[in-house]
Structure formats: C-alpha cells, structure tokens
Amino acid sequence: MLTIAQEIYDAIVAHAKRDHPDEACGVVAGPEGSDRPERFIPMVNAAGSPTFYEFDSSELLALYKDMDARDEEPVVVYHSHTATEAYPSRTDIGLASEPNAHYVLVSTREHGNSDGPVEFRSYRIIDGVVTEEEVATTPTTESSQKASTP
Amino acid sequence: MAIEVRIPTILRTYTDGAKAVDGAGGTLSALIDDLEGNHPGIKERLVEDRSGSTDLRRFVNVYINDEDVRFIGGLEAELSDGDQVVVLPAVAGGAR
Numbered sequence: 001m002l003t004i005a006q007e008i009y010d011a012i013v014a015h016a017k018r019d020h021p022d023e024a025c026g027v028v029a030g031p032e033g034s035d036r037p038e039r040f041i042p043m044v045n046a047a048g049s050p051t052f053y054e055f056d057s058s059e060l061l062a063l064y065k066d067m068d069a070r071d072e073e074p075v076v077v078y079h080s081h082t083a084t085e086a087y088p089s090r091t092d093i094g095l096a097s098e099p100n101a102h103y104v105l106v107s108t109r110e111h112g113n114s115d116g117p118v119e120f121r122s123y124r125i126i127d128g129v130v131t132e133e134e135v136a137t138t139p140t141t142e143s144s145q146k147a148s149t150p
Numbered sequence: 151m152a153i154e155v156r157i158p159t160i161l162r163t164y165t166d167g168a169k170a171v172d173g174a175g176g177t178l179s180a181l182i183d184d185l186e187g188n189h190p191g192i193k194e195r196l197v198e199d200r201s202g203s204t205d206l207r208r209f210v211n212v213y214i215n216d217e218d219v220r221f222i223g224g225l226e227a228e229l230s231d232g233d234q235v236v237v238l239p240a241v242a243g244g245a246r
Contacts, residue, residue: 023244043241052244057211057218064238073159074241081245089245095209097160097239 001133002102002122004028004076007140008040013118015042016080016106020113023053024106028076029067037075037102045079052091053079076122078104085109086119088130096125102133153181153229156236164192173235178212179204179225181235196237197225209240 008028016024025045028037041063046056055063067073077098081089086107088096096103107119124131152172157165165171171189175181186193198207205225206212212219213236219227229235 025241027241047242047244049244051246052242054240054242057220057240060211060238060241061213061216061218061236064236077241079243084245089243091246092243095240095242097158097209097241099160 001136002037002076002104003035003136003138004037005140006137008037009120009135009137011040011042012078012104013106013120016108016118017111017113019045019080020108021050021082022048023050023080023082025053025055025077025079027063027074027078027101029070029072030075032071032073035075039072050082074098074101076104077101078106080106080108082108082112086121088123088125093125093128093130099126104135153231154234155181155185156234158238160239161192161195161237164189164195175229177225177229178214178219178223178227178235181229182225209242211238211240212236213238 015026023045026042029039029041030036043055043059045053047054084107086105088103088105103123103125105121110116110118120135122133122135124133152174154170155173156170157168162168173181173184175184182193182196196207196210197204214222214227214229214233
C-alpha cells in the first residue's frame with residue numbers, strides 16, 4: 001500500500017494537469033528504507049511529449065546526488081498518461097528501475113488542464129511484474145510542508 | 151589505483167549490495183570489462199550491441215566526474231585514477 005500525504009497527492013495531480021497534454025513526471029523522496037514519501041520533487045519532462053517522459057540526464061544526476069546527501073531514496077516515481085488509462089505501459093514496465101519505489105500513474109485523459117477528478121493509481125514494478133496497490137492519503141504532515149520545488 | 155563506481159539500486163545484485171565499487175581502466179569500455187571480471191553479468195546491463203557495434207544502453211546514464219559520457223566520447227571516454235563514475239538508469243517511460 002502507498003500511504004501519502006494529501007498535500008503531496010494534490011501536488012502530483014496539479015503537476016499532471018498543468019503539463020497536460022504532455023506527460024508530467026517527478027519523484028517523492030523519503031528517508032532511505034522508511035517507505036515515507038515526504039519531499040515532492042517535480043521534474044521537467046525532457047522529452048516534452050504527450051506519449052513519453054524522461055528526466056533530463058544532468059537533472060537526474062543532480063537529483064540522485066541530492067537524495068544521496070540526504071540519505072533519501074525515491075519512494076514514489078510518478079508520471080502522467082494524458083490520453084490513456086493510469087496503468088503502466090510496456091515501456092513503463094521495461095524501463096522501471098527502482099524496485100523499492102511506488103510507481104504512481106495519473107491519467108488526465110478525462111479533464112485535461114481543467115478541474116475534475118483524475119485517476120491516481122499506484123503500482124510496484126519488479127522484474128517486469130506489475131502489482132497494483134491501494135493508495136491511502138493522510139492529512140498533511142509537518143514534514144510534507146517542507147516539500148521543495150526545484 | 152582505482153576509480154570509484156557508484157552502483158544504482160537495481161544493479162546492486164551484482165555487487166553484493168555495495169553502493170560503490172572500485173574499478174580500473176583507461177577508458178569507460180575498459181572499466182566496464184574490469185567490472186565484469188569482478189561482478190559477472192553487470193556488463194550486459196550496461197551495454198548492448200547496436201547495428202554491429204557495442205554501445206551504452208539507451209536508457210542507462212553514465213557520468214564521469216558529473217559529465218554525461220555521451221558528450222565526452224561514450225564508451226571511449228577517457229578515465230584517470232581518482233575519477234568518479236556514476237551509473238544511473240534513466241527515469242523514463244511512456245504511454246505506449
């Protein structure tokens with residue numbers, strides 16, 4: 001199960017709506033081994049595409065060095081699908097490389113940039129096997145209020 | 151003398167869980183061969199055959215002293231003792 005603060009959940013949804021029709025992407029970092037997604041880090045989709053996302057290579061390095069320095073890991077890796085359901089594609093599965101992460105998918109196909117509910121689903125993707133899991137939100141915590149923006 | 155190589159989570163199965171290992175080599179290609187000697191199987195995860203020649207896998211990023219090797223010669227990028235190499239899988243995907 002993914003347990004995530006409501007404020008971070010909302011921030012992921014807002015990012016996906018803002019970048020629609022392109023895919024939005026980012027991570028939520030947390031203390032290594034804690035399984036607590038605490039620090040919201042929206043990333044630029046270097047592919048700038050409605051059907052693909054990729055972190056920019058130098059931003060990827062900076063992100064991992066920063067997490068390393070803070071003893072953090074990517075607890076959540078999120079991205080949006082803008083015309084299809086919030087389920088990992090073959091590409092998503094083939095490229096998933098964080099066995100400890102919750103892969104969150106948001107679909108903006110219903111309402112695009114506008115208000116309205118979105119599909120928000122979470123998965124484990126390990127060795128090509130996708131397992132959907134429940135998502136539970138918690139009231140905003142003190143640590144999530146420290147969430148940073150790039 | 152050694153080159154420190156930072157290993158991403160997904161490849162630590164090849165390094166007994168170690169986050170960093172030491173390697174040697176005058177080029178990235180030689181370093182990867184050296185790593186393969188001590189951590190069999192890791193090379194296959196870093197490089198692939200592409201139209202007859204060996205190249206870095208498209209979705210594996212390698213940095214030498216914070217520079218993406220794609221901009222400094224790829225597998226032929228030069229290395230010196232004391233350099234730091236970081237391996238990071240791309241964070242990527244898509245709707246198809």
